[in-house]
Amino acid sequence: MTAWNADTEAAASESGSVTVVEGSSFCISSGTGDISSDSGTNGAFFQDTRIISDWVLRINESLREPLVAQRPKPFEATFVGRAKWPDGRFDSPLVVRHTRHIGAGLQDDITLENYSAESVDCDIELLVDADQADLFDVKVGRASQHPEPVRTVRDGQLVIETSHNGQKRGSAVHARGATVSSEGLRFRTRIPPRGKWATSVIVVPLINGQAPAGAFSDDGLPRHREGVRRHRHWEQNVPVITVGDANLQALLNRSQSDLGSLRIFDPHHPERAAVAAGAPWFMALFGRDSILASYMSLMVDPNLAAGTLQTLAGLQGRRVDPDSEEEPGRIPHEVRLGVTAGLSLGGTAYYGTADATPLFAALLGELSRWGLSEDIIESLLPHVDRALEWIDRYGDRDGDGFVEYLRPNDHGLINQGWKDSWDGINFADGTMAEAPIALCEVQAYVYSAYVGRSLLARWSGDVALEQHWAQRASDLKAAFNEKFWLPEKGYFAVALDKDKRPVDGLTSNIGHCLWLGIVDEDKAASVVEHLMSPQMFTGWGIRTLASDMGAYNPVSYHNGSVWPHDTALVATGLMRYGFVEEAGRVASGIFEAAEHFDGRLPELFCGFDRAEFPGPVPYPTACSPQAWAAAAPIQLIRALLRFDPVHTRGVVHLAPILPEDMGDFQAENVLLDTSRITIKARGNHGDIEGLPPGLKLVAEPRPPLAYPPQAGAAGSGQSDLKQAAR
Template structure:
């Protein structure tokens, strides 16, 4: 998940840093609450611009002694520290409490509490800077190139502005009772004995001189803000999941909370929630990431998938643009609002990805299985058809039936699948593949898009169209198993290169092919055997690249690391083909890895074997929270339940395979169609209370390969 053609290197946030996030805004600070970038990545960000780059609080001329940092909500943090007493005594009774809120700007509520029996005079100083650096420049360590910001005091507030390539970005800072200078804010306060002194510092971002519609303001209540109310509504309406396994319970609780915090809203359609890719660097809409994350959290909220699809549909390509790689029908890779991003590619959206477009069509089809209303699905159908047109007219560059990618410029992504780092696709000997490249998992996504369109035709009663797309899916499956299979190795090539030669590295990508059912059933056992081999399975998850491959590096981004979402989709594929023990072992490894990350799975971690270290080794610049990592435990819970609604056939499959350690599982308030149901399971027994009318419960898993093809003479695969 790299940002356009940026590499994966970035200065890591300092150890013990605290991140708060709301919508696309976020703030990274030290554990004491101060922000000091010093060429690093800390700061407060609004619309991909760093609106605060330095924020240091001094009391009586000294920094605070940090005591504790807490993050009760995703958008709020509390920092508690001890301030220096005016006479310099160490055991000071003066405590500083700093409550930070992030949103369309920043608000810090600062309170000094005096626990002594005498009043105390305090000098409080807040030193502030705002470099207005673009997020891409911050991540890449390029902020030193920026022009000097202009600092001024206007109307009782400090204003720091910077012009960059025709865009004016600024920050306005104020607080009641402050003496405002061009360096920051100063206060002179007398804190009574056993009493308090408090102020609120307000930060308002400015874009071409304009503030957001609803900025933080003095006297406002941050917990009454729209963002806070949205998160509270999310927590009240998501399913209430309880499970006897305390570790799994903690992981699922954290996942639900993080998914709520990663939602972003279209200002023109505030009722729509889409999911951002992850904090801190990817608090933006990503086609592939947002689609996969919203798919994996269908058990929590299928409306998040609907909002993601609706938002992406509004950005679907309409013209050919070499700079942004926009093409008619193409779904964007990434949407950004920073100045550098817009200059790099001529707009806020970049379209260079081979997989978002078929995944878009596939997810709309999946929503028909989950029973979402016609009011949601019907308006998406023209966008699905435009996506399928893109596959045929632009995605399949040479007419061989497979979707390939080749960037048409020198600044877009070199690799345009989910392993989009510059060195992410290579042969077994480590040689990098050359584009045009047809990835194995992208063909699986296209297969799923064809299946999805056929389901949608069934849903709308168009038998001829249903048969057409079923036949397209069957033909692609046949060609895929012929061209990508490596019989001498017993697994699928990760790709076909520019010469249509199989790229023969052993990778996790083929697990996505299992997930979507494009793999012939007779080949599945060998694929699973390789995925669960010591070269691929670390004990915590599946490596992106086998350890006996030439490019293997356990501390790389895509060549040997473990990505929780990737492993969760591989486990889903194993379960789909009936490899229950392997899927359960893999799911258990991922959940146990989460325990070492305080219940929150990161974007990725290093690919060392489980026996080498006491726990999984963190990857230094991994996003956390990150959407598809947060959604991975939800997807694992779903596959352990073997829960598969299928409104197109009027059934819901539920065939649990919970181990003894998990004990009883229940999920109340799960949305199916317009009904809220309760799912209960223990061991291999399961039930659903409150099923919508017309649905029947089947106590058996979904058939391993989609029986849709059987309706039109496809090969019967059985259960």
């Protein structure tokens, strides 16, 4: 088994664990700050490798008594506890303060403070191990595939290294004043009355014996690191949100902070920020996840979407490789840096996804509405055209007009849509569909890609090209509504299987079709009725699979659970087709669910009905923070505001329908074009201050079903152009 086939498997983390994250580095520990490989998923990780697997602090031969663990910043945590007094007294006055920093390695600042009136001798021992296990092995609870690490003491530091298939990974651990042995570090000190003792333990990851740029060092302060400065800059430039509902304001603020912590940067283009999928297991660039998360975060920072597209463009497929599933024009599913991933695929990128490529093209079309820099659009247009070529040449495997997937190997993902677990696509009776599979939402993404390319052609003044892609969109929409519609059930099939049979499971996927407008208007009401039925809407969110389906399981990953991002996109689709009350109910359910997760939505939660338990039931291995989930409240607020910039037409739509109990809403410092605007709303009234020149406010929602235009109509096409711009 290789990394890619294990994407949806994860061992449960210890209850009360603490995660810190910066870029693609992260650390999971117990609530005391200790790390134990016996806990399965604990560890500090750098470039998908566990650089610390055990980190146990003993003072006077005993563990600390934990008092509190706090995480003031995403990349920093502080643990406070009491250490054993030498005479064994219970009420010890010896307090341990332990602050952890994550980045290109690890730095732990440890302080012992003696609150007694007498001095105390302390024996401080830090037991350390670093198995250099690949992240995928840790994630699924599998023993490391690497040889046993070699432990040596050299130059005052403990070096733990292992070699695997020609690549050496290691960790160098040191601290000033420490006695270093093959087991770890030791300090002996006498702390005077009311006095303190402190040290900093530094872990430097090694790749083929070399330390990475930006590693922690004795002469550098953690707060001066580039990652810390980037996060501070993010907090200073994201919107300042105030809401009458204090819980909602806290949720939106947490969402913005988490999105900032989940950014990753291309070392060759450090000015570009892309969004990683989520912590702890998906701190890497993903095609679909990163695109959708940055789309839903447009109100926070459109530059995040631009950076995501630029980064993915640099990885766009160039050759046919069945092992990695790379194909010319294809956007990758996932990029990893661990040894196992590279060995499995002959590289660091895996391309097995059917949806990232059309979503790539669709997102650039959306960004053109926001006034994205012309230079960026022009630089990305060739990549969009290559993505559209992939759809025709490789995505549509049999020439029927729909994009299908079928893995060409025995180690890639079996299912290659957003529900990519092995059992994620089912008929109503529970039978699994067989590939090649054409997913309904993938066709909606392709439709949106065609619409987006038409908009981009209008932006460049190419009327003929705009008409071409408008016609492609129109043809796909007609074919989709014919082939995927189930008239006897009143909803769309989740997919067509290898025999072109409609897969009749009732799923949330059809809500994505509403979101992107591929659904014929006369079918929308029936689709909405099914999505809002008790079988689909739990009261907290939309189930991934209806409760009366054969494969339904409320504690599964994709067959009955609730994913906040999925629900947010469904709500956006409801709003697009004018189902305002239903969209408000769904948004309120997600907002209320977040209160039960301390103001941070997880990747997913279980699909039990709201009447069964007092709060949503957590899913045991859900990522948190997770980019989709962090972006979901932002997307829901945008949907409730009905805020839609259309820079190509010189208008900005704002027609809010906020619940009255939300109170006043204000978002200052929202980036639109090159200006910073302020959005104000309450109930059904709204206003925008600081609109850039050439844009005017339209106090009505963007027409929901104006696209596609009547491609091929006689005349100059001006009416078509106006509609396409919507």
